[in-house]
Amino acid sequence: DVVMTQSPLSLPVTLGQPASISCRSSQSLVHSDGNTYLNWFQQRPGQSPRRLIYKVSNRDSGVPDRFSGSGSDTDFTLKISRVEAEDVGVYYCMEGTHWPRYTFGQGTKLEIK
Amino acid sequence: QVQLVESGGGLVKPGGSLRLSCAASGFTFRDYYMSWIRQAPGKGLEWVAYISSASIYSDYADSVKGRFTISRDDAQNSLYLQMNSLRAEDTALYYCARENWSSFDFWGQGALVTVSS
Secondary structure (H helix, E strand, O other): OOOOEEOEEEEEOOOOEEEEEEEEOOOOOEEOOOOOOEEEEOOOOOOEEEEEEOOEEEEEEOOOOOEEEEOOOOEEEEOOOOOOOOHHEEEEHHHHHOOOOEEOOOOOOEEEE | OOOOEEEOOEEEOOOEEEEEEEEEEEEOHHHOOOOEEEOOOOOOOOEEEOHHHHEEEEEEEEHHHOOEEEEOOOOOOEEEEEOOOOOOHHEEEEEEEEEEOEEEEOOOOOOOEEEEE
8 A cells, every 4th residue: 555654744834934845655656647646635724625736736726826736756745935824734645646545644734833 | 616515424333324425516426436535533634435427436445345335326416425333433524525637626524423332
């Protein structure tokens, strides 16, 4: 089974400063169709998860452009260029390459310093 | 707009059964694969089960295989999760989610299942 490992698990950030979350998979996430199905979700306190990024770097509709995803093979990153108060919550990476056995990372809790 | 509304959660004793429902609207339900995902209190996300369009295929996490059954009624735009032989470790908020690009683009608000004597 694929294991997704996020770091850090806790991320205190000053408003207006950048933030970065790493996600590493135990196996390559390159699918036989050539795509890499690595996703990022945001879960604000008391809310359902919301997808931010799919296929490594594609932002969902309505997601601010301060969020960006990058990476390849087994190593991926979610970056927030300037953290805002509404970004507080838990961020999860999730791989869909080994569909339908989706695997989530443990989550990274972002808080304002 | 896309809406997914779960219902059917509640308190059940260990060994008991419960059936969750998810009412979908705002999109052509029959065209999409659907999944259930759960989140234990204070914990992370765990994929539970998926069902393909036309109910041709389904699959389950090892933790629920043989106890849970996913189904859908495209005429009613509804997704279901029949949960039998429930255990304390099944206590969680259960989300239904629409699949898109080997991912989940819309989620419901969740239905809370508590397994306790």
